[in-house]
Amino acid sequence: MYSSQTSEVRKREVVSHFLAEITQEAMEIDRQNTPSTGEGKQESKTIVVLLMGPPGSGKSTFCDEVIRISARPWARICQDIINNGKSGTKIQCLSSAATALKEGKSVFIDRCNINKEQRADFLKLGGPQTEKHAIVLDIPAKVCISRSVKRTEHEGKLQGGKAAAVVNQMLSKKELPKLSEGFNRITFCQDERDVKEAIGVYGSFGPLDSLPSGCFGQKMLDTKTQQGIMRFLKKVDPSGNAGSGPTVVEKSITNEIPVKRLGKGDKLDIASTSGDVDSCNIYTLAFPSISTADFQFNLERASDIIVEKVEEFVSRIGKSKIRLLLVDLSPESKILSMVKTKAVQKNVGSNKFFTFVGDITRLRSQKGLQCNVIANTTNWRLKPGGGGVNAAIFKAAGPELEIATKERAETLSPGKAVVVPLPSSSPLYTREGVTHVIHVLGPNMNPQRPDCLKGDYGKGCKILREAYSSLFEGFLSIAQGVGSEHNIERPLESGGVQEVIPTNDDLKTKRGAVYESDKNKKYKGSGGATKAWGSWAQALYNIAMHPDKHSNVVLEAQVHLLVLARADGLDSIADVRREHIPLLKTMHAVGLKWAEKLINENGSLLFRLGYHSVPSMRQLHLHVISQDFESSHLKNKKHWNSFTTPFFLDSVDVMKELEDEGKVTLKNDSKFLEMELRCHRCRSAHPNIPRLKSHISSCQAPFPAALLQNGRLVSSEVTANFCN
DNA sequence: GTTCTAGAAC
DNA sequence: GTTCTAGAAC
Structure with a gap:
């Protein structure tokens, strides 16, 4: 908090220092331009025109049209292209505008300038002689969105579905300009006709002309209410229908x-x-x-x-x-x-x-x-x-x-x-x-x-x-977790095996959940026995060693449960030897029983049973995890990859390898956890977790062939049985 | 495991 | 400007 405040302060200092410099320069220009004698010769004055409107409101078009027909020298300062054709910063815009003013050009500030704060620094440009105008392109959001979506070669690269999000986001911050901010003249345009008219006015606005001050074109419109509505909506109407009229808004609420x-x-x-x-x-x-x-x-x-x-x-x-x-x-x-x-x-x-x-x-x-x-x-x-x-x-x-x-x-x-x-x-x-x-x-x-x-x-x-x-x-x-008494189930009595079902409850209620994680970087690649375990990584061990104290620790979850081995000294799959085959079989059987029980309740569930190559928590544990991966706890790449790459060792394969080789050879490769995010069904790649989650929530592609073999995938159709 | 946060990506 | 990730601290 403190440091971010400091950096914000520093940023402001830089900006205001910078502004002080350019303002001074502009004033010097103004002085040079101002005739020292009282002759009647009229000097051309530069003006700063701030366009205001979301993407797709027609700011660039407006500037281009005016520049095309105008006799006045103009510079269009466009934040979307200021950085060698790429989008740049506000400071670059300020600097570029100051230079243009110095050259005697009037400038269009072609950026969204959506609120007072965004506009303030530009109003400090130039000297007292420099007029400040605003052109407000107060076009219905719907129109802006559809224009943004349609454009293919937009300078700001704002295309497709993202456009709707950005337009709405911006409109939620809209503050119409007021003369009191420092404008001499404000022109409001609410439709194409208004825009044309304004283009005409500025297009024929010669170097020696002046325009009357004040607000023009504002219709009776309660902008306060609009802002309130936008705030109410806050997020995007995916259908692109977010508009400024209440009719559209009502629809948006439903979609919202x-x-x-x-x-x-x-x-x-x-x-x-x-x-x-x-x-x-x-x-x-x-x-x-x-x-x-x-x-x-x-x-x-x-x-x-x-x-x-x-x-x-x-x-x-x-x-x-x-x-x-x-x-x-x-x-x-x-x-x-x-x-x-x-x-x-x-x-x-x-x-x-x-x-x-x-x-x-x-x-x-x-x-x-x-x-x-x-x-x-x-x-x-x-x-x-x-x-x-x-x-x-x-x-x-x-x-x-x-x-x-x-x-x-x-x-x-x-x-x-x-x-x-x-x-x-x-x-x-x-x-x-x-x-x-x-x-x-x-x-x-x-x-x-x-x-x-x-x-x-x-x-x-x-x-x-x-x-x-x-x-x-x-x-x-x-x-608030008050009065939330959760039903407790008894764990199954099953020899040396203790079960824990971690919750994926979103709330931190008073029940203590034990979550499985993937790993703790420090321990990467080390064997099980000599591993130092952090305190949270001990949780499963404590439960397994003292089940009496945790007899009712069955934490609820829809999709992910762990089967714990009670054997002391058995912390990970790296520690497992031939003599542990019966234990692993028991764990598998218990896992399978749970999976089948859950499948009986909900036929759409599919499970994989397996171990992490390098577990993050001590005490050997078998994951029984449903393949919907609908969990708020699945938050990062490691989580995902620990269940969907070869980092996850299917229980059936582990048992087979133990029987054949006497131990499990770990590829011991953390690269699995760093791999790109791929759908576990169709194997398509996704840039980040939210997008991946969004994809998997609807992907119905069949599972990869390997998973469908040897009972790796447990579903209502497959009745795999590897025990007994 | 969670929380916090800088900075990258969009 | 917001969203997202990843690293560090706990």
Whole structure:
């Protein structure tokens, strides 16, 4: 923090020093140009014209057109090409502009100049005689994006899907210029006609002419609101529809949720342009509108209350990585569009609140949207059935939810909520990554249902508010790790083998998770026995040596579990000899049993069983890892490569080599961990982890042939059995 | 393992 | 300007 501040200060010093110099030079020029006698001869004055607008708004075209028809000497200072045709820095622009002014040229500052801060230094250029103008190309975002996307030879190399991201990003920072910043004249252009007109004005603006000061062309438009909306949207509308009008904006909100995978193939780049593939780090509550379906609560009132309660909650949580998602199955949902409109009007939620069309029980599997907690609008008996969300959630979660619910509460009063941790065996947990269901009971206005309020909206609104408060409170308590009691399973009794399932829970709850890592550079290549282990690398050893103290250490995870050997002194595959074959077989059998159990629960899972060539944690452990690699803990190249390159030794191969050779010869090669990132299925290469993750979330290519042999890949189709 | 951060990449 | 990686410290 300190050092970054220092460097920022230093940067400013450099800039202001530099500015002082060029300003002085410009003033000298001005003095030379200013006639010392009071003769009436009019001198030509230089002007600095700052273009302002996102990529695709037509800044360069504007300059080119004016320069083409103008009698005045101009220089176009374009940040995109200032560095020998490549993009350069603001300082280069300032320097180049100062030089041009010195030569008596007027200058166009052709860069986005999107906010006051970006413009400030350019307004210091030249002397007091130098006029400062702004041309604001306030063109609809939609137009800018489509232009940016279409261009193939743009100087700034801003092409394709990235353009949408950049345009939106920039618009979120837009601050229209004001005369008070130091401008003599500001021209606003909102469409092509305005632009043409301005080109005409500046094109015929001769060296000796002057233009009236002030603001021109600004239409009635509440830019404050626009900015608010842009901030609300923050991220990109992947469809490129982010516009400045509220109609477009509403659509954007729906699309705005970062989605890992919308479809297949052609839409793959959506994730990368939305720039939020790490959205799994945001703790999310998905909730249906309470009471507005079967309980027939008035939509107008309900939407007011939702917006009110969300606003209240969002202001409380500050910058926490938490978000709320109002979900409805129907794209035509009235409540969704009403809430959307009101949220936009009130500018609620910033990037913390979204509306979303989808099945609340399938947000991850269908929409690629990870929600940690979902709310269930239930009935007073907390029982399945009744149709709607309640039936769907109980059905999707399986009997596990019923049982877990029963342990918590038998009934629920209107306005109240109950938090139920979902057992890891629930399909909603394994398939969707949902860790908790919060049952909430809203007020009922339907005479066919119990506790009907008979139109008493005084009471009804109070209860509905209370219901949302209870719901959000429950969510917050989970998010903060308070009251999150996780179900604990007993480890299987299996001879000298202890199992640990590390969690891939996004939250740091109080349960202590043990994660497997790949390696600790210092120990690279060293054998197992003499290795010095860091304290965290000891964790598995401690569990294996003292299982009594850790008898209930089974940490939940959807996709990755470890089978530990209890033998002391056996830290890695390098230590393993022929006599350990029975142990390895047992470990394999245990791993396989778990894999099959998990596959039974979720037929789409595929597993590989194997060892790391050089483990990062001591105590021999077998990885049983599902091949979806959907985990927020998979963060870097080493993680990925440790499971998808020959660094990962399939258990079946290890056992075979032990039988044939008596030991396992390690290639002992760290190069595997440094290899480029390749999809484990189709082997395509990807530049970084987020892009890779985005790809693997939808890649359905068959696995490489080698994996399909000898039972290396365990799936619902393959019933590999290497033990017994 | 996590967190922090500089600087590279975009 | 933002995103991403990788190295260092813990």
